[in-house]
Amino acid sequence: MPQLRKDPITGRWVIIATERAARPTDFIREPVVPQSGRICPFCPGNEDRTPPELLAYRNGQHSSSNWSLRVIPNKFPALRVEGSLDSRGDGIYDRMNGVGAHEVFIESPDHYHTLAEAPETHLEQLFWAYRERVLDLRKDRRLVYVLLFKNHGEVAGATLDHTHSQLIALPVVPKRVQEEMDGALRHYEYRGRCIYCDILAQEVDDGSRVVLDTEHFLAFSPYAPRFPFETLVLPKRHASHFEATEDAGLVKNLAWVTRLLLRKFDKLLERPAYNLVLHSAPVQDGPLAHYHWHLEITPKLTRIAGFETGTGFYINPTSPEQAAHYMREAGMP
């Protein structure tokens, strides 16, 4: 019998279509392998082909090409830092100028390394760079939210092969994050506890959806996932803001967990395209007792049909218990 399951935070229902049960080998796959091609603007030596860098990590001598990570403004930004918000009505509608920032993190100098293949230290420095950029951008009081995300592979929305992630800083809070915050606040007002902390406790107890249980993080398949192999990485100690992280051990652990998850995907699902999104509290807010930052990693295995975007209703052919089972069995690739 198929099941309907409700996401306890946002209230979204999904169908877990167990009778269409899909195993890892059932999905149509287009393995993501970085191609050589025309001159890559993200490769060392081509620094002049990108806008001037905002941040770079270099070791030893400071030649312009001797970097291990670079952050640059997006050449075709969706938002611009200049100008005023000029928020106003338009009859019953609301609008404002597209003030914000749009940046690119070049995660490795190596054109052929995916993030899963790069050394663990690259993921570590990437999370430190995320943090550093958020801390800088939040000084601009107009920017209330900073989105950090990675599109890996063309079907996941990447337009360049060279491994990179992106940042979009916004003068508004995105809808899904606001929904999470609202749902989490309702739970907090009713029970006096963080709903993510409650989920953490139940998932550790239950165990059937757990992928990795480490010192600082739990990686698991959520109870009502929209997509097959959707995976959540939740810090074990409550914290609303990712950028408040100061513990080097925690960042090291996060890098280890993220890299291992990506390598498990590569093994199980043959180098799938994927999306990674970091959900954190609005940057101008102080610490929140009801919200809990986390990573969402979603391999891109199915087409999103119109009825899903048109209704917010999802049919998932792989139960989270099955997905977690396959992920655990993939070992330590």
Add this chain to the structure above:
Amino acid sequence: MPQLRKDPITGRWVIIATERAARPTDFIREPVVPQSGRICPFCPGNEDRTPPELLAYRNGQHSSSNWSLRVIPNKFPALRVEGSLDSRGDGIYDRMNGVGAHEVFIESPDHYHTLAEAPETHLEQLFWAYRERVLDLRKDRRLVYVLLFKNHGEVAGATLDHTHSQLIALPVVPKRVQEEMDGALRHYEYRGRCIYCDILAQEVDDGSRVVLDTEHFLAFSPYAPRFPFETLVLPKRHASHFEATEDAGLVKNLAWVTRLLLRKFDKLLERPAYNLVLHSAPVQDGPLAHYHWHLEITPKLTRIAGFETGTGFYINPTSPEQAAHYMREAGMP
């Protein structure tokens, strides 16, 4: 300068990235053309390859193959009619059995006709068939919502070429519909008017986003569209439930408007894949003063990147004013 615009009903913000402005010819396109192939289970003569039909429209002699439209249960249903809901908790989670219906409308006997190419009478009978199935399914008091939708083309989620649409009847209300209902109710409580009626008035006044203004329907590009060329079809007279429609003139007008929109897409965007979704009030509710049924038609022109599904935040490279302008200029193909 890019603009941030807010959807007045759901509160979702979108970026209208005018500096990346995209014209119809800028999109990557894969024209959708029905292919012949192995035996098509939806073609006349192959009726025994589908589950027994739930509804069919036939003219004249009642040979099993002499139909103009058929409705059948989905052979691989995401939900099942049998069994009880058995709604229950699972720690802090909620679930129930996947009780519901999943049906397929074969819109034409002609394998090579897309809905845009079929005679107008086919669209008319399709909308009557939608209505007839909803009226039948709502007798089952467990089913609170009936989704009607069409995925056209592989990238929009269609798995068979022969023109068809689908129905999913659910024991819960889908999230996006619930959000629309909540947003519309807030407006109604505050202003005492239906927000869709207010939008209708402002759009007709303004004119810049109007595509078609007919006796019974307004077709327009919404103020804060998520996707390029997203188009809304709104009945001019307030009605919360599509299935309450009895006026043959209105159905005829709806068929004419829908067909013309699809033909304009075909001309402008070279036979794009698209999704069509009908949003109507929950079927067990009586008439609602605050909700207003409508059609959403969205050509599939861009990839949805992870950050969009991960955040509910959309970047749209074509402003609705530009899209409506191109649609009007496409004439009457």
